Amino acid sequence: MGPLYLNLCPGWCFTTNISQHKNGRIIVGWDPDAFEVNIISMSPQLVHCHVTAKLSGNKFFCTFIYGYSDKKGRESLWQDLFSLATMISSAWVIMEISMLLWQLKTGLVLLVLANNQWEDTFPSAEAAYLPEEELDHCPMILSCYKTVKQKKPFGFYNMWIHSDKFMPLIETNWKKYVHGCHMFRVLQRLKWIKTELKILNKTGFDTVESTDIKTHAELLVAQNALHVAPGDSQLATEEKEANAAYQQAHQNYLSFLHQTAKLKWLELGDENSRLFHLSIKQRRKQNKINFIHDQEGNWVQSSDGVQNAFTQFYTSLFGVTMENRTAMKTIVIDQGARLNEDHLAIFRAPIDEKDVKRVLNTIPNNKAPGLDGFISQFFKATLPIIKDDMCLAIGDFFKTGKILKEVNVTSISLVPKLTVPNSANPTSYYLSHPRGICCRQH
Numbered sequence: 001m002g003p004l005y006l007n008l009c010p011g012w013c014f015t016t017n018i019s020q021h022k023n024g025r026i027i028v029g030w031d032p033d034a035f036e037v038n039i040i041s042m043s044p045q046l047v048h049c050h051v052t053a054k055l056s057g058n059k060f061f062c063t064f065i066y067g068y069s070d071k072k073g074r075e076s077l078w079q080d081l082f083s084l085a086t087m088i089s090s091a092w093v094i095m096e097i098s099m100l101l102w103q104l105k106t107g108l109v110l111l112v113l114a115n116n117q118w119e120d121t122f123p124s125a126e127a128a129y130l131p132e133e134e135l136d137h138c139p140m141i142l143s144c145y146k147t148v149k150q151k152k153p154f155g156f157y158n159m160w161i162h163s164d165k166f167m168p169l170i171e172t173n174w175k176k177y178v179h180g181c182h183m184f185r186v187l188q189r190l191k192w193i194k195t196e197l198k199i200l201n202k203t204g205f206d207t208v209e210s211t212d213i214k215t216h217a218e219l220l221v222a223q224n225a226l227h228v229a230p231g232d233s234q235l236a237t238e239e240k241e242a243n244a245a246y247q248q249a250h251q252n253y254l255s256f257l258h259q260t261a262k263l264k265w266l267e268l269g270d271e272n273s274r275l276f277h278l279s280i281k282q283r284r285k286q287n288k289i290n291f292i293h294d295q296e297g298n299w300v301q302s303s304d305g306v307q308n309a310f311t312q313f314y315t316s317l318f319g320v321t322m323e324n325r326t327a328m329k330t331i332v333i334d335q336g337a338r339l340n341e342d343h344l345a346i347f348r349a350p351i352d353e354k355d356v357k358r359v360l361n362t363i364p365n366n367k368a369p370g371l372d373g374f375i376s377q378f379f380k381a382t383l384p385i386i387k388d389d390m391c392l393a394i395g396d397f398f399k400t401g402k403i404l405k406e407v408n409v410t411s412i413s414l415v416p417k418l419t420v421p422n423s424a425n426p427t428s429y430y431l432s433h434p435r436g437i438c439c440r441q442h
Contacts, residue, residue, distance in 0.1 A: 048084060095142065145301075167385075
């Protein structure tokens with residue numbers, strides 16, 4: 001261990017499991033100024049410790065594993081892990097050098113496993129695998145990025161529809177006078193409604209989980225009281241009211257989770273809220289990009305730096321005017337299918353309520369919203385109030401061919417084609433597969 005102290009990370013602390021194996025298969029090192037490490041147990045295949053980050057104060061258990069390659073040898077490892085799991089109820093991360101693929105001559109594989117408490121403590125943690133180079137494995141860096149809270153854009157939640165204040169809110173704002181074209185009137189009223197819905201959300205909808213727990217506890221109290229005195233009519237009435245309040249709160253809670261998690265295969269009323277929470281966490285991690293290579297090849301890790309890298313890339317990609325562009329040749333267009341008078345007559349036909357309703361019914365209730373945050377369920381629920389103005393706005397577009405810039409915009413979204421990048425450079429992974437999503441009004 002002497003050369004480690006002298007040549008590798010001077011001033012660090014090191015430990016090894018040489019007391020458990022003659023060759024000392026695992027070495028753990030840490031900076032004592034940054035971490036306080038307490039070695040709890042060790043075996044020939046693992047070193048288990050408790051770590052405290054001095055700067056943030058976060059505490060967690062960490063297990064370093066270098067398991068045997070044979071099945072028989074790993075049985076004792078699984079017994080040790082099972083024993084540790086029964087004693088740990090806080091954040092726990094496991095880092096293993098797996099030799100399971102070593103026999104296939106694919107090199108050693110580093111695995112990172114964590115429990116739900118770890119995900120809650122370090123929601124932005126991410127494992128990055130470096131190039132293998134001359135080693136027999138790929139070095140891995142586990143980074144815990146600081147979570148930066150950003151203002152969330154408006155998003156309509158279906159649970160608001162069940163509020164007694166929802167329809168009066170829509171009707172009041174839709175009656176307000178707006179000067180301008182039909183499309184502008186619709187958009188302006190939607191802006192007013194958006195502001196009112198944010199206020200409505202603060203009347204209990206922003207705490208749907210705590211409301212669900214509270215009403216459930218009140219229901220249990222009412223039911224227990226009714227069991228003690230089953231003939232009391234007052235207690236029966238209170239139990240009925242508590243049950244109705246809980247059913248409504250629980251429905252709002254499940255609607256919120258379902259819409260946030262966006263699990264299409266749970267549309268049949270599955271109430272596994274724990275699974276919803278896990279899915280929401282996974283979506284948030286997938287939608288977060290903590291580091292990236294910019295166009296110059298520089299490694300960017302800050303939140304502002306990542307945003308600037310994407311902005312610069314797409315500015316250079318789409319923000320440049322092409323000179324000497326070749327005009328479209330009419331002779332080529334004439335060889336393809338073209339609209340005839342019958343088609344034009346269909347486009348010129350007036351838009352009525354049936355047309356709007358038919359199109360709305362083809363859009364799923366939980367389909368992703370446009371840039372304004374409204375989904376089809378909102379327009380379906382409020383159609384009796386907004387139908388006349390919606391028909392006028394849509395019909396005006398087909399008559400004049402004019403559309404407001406607020407509607408005629410495009411949102412650039414990054415939709416990776418690969419589950420795992422085949423390069424250490426995330427730029428080639430994310431930037432090479434952009435998708436243009438046109439904003440539309442349902």
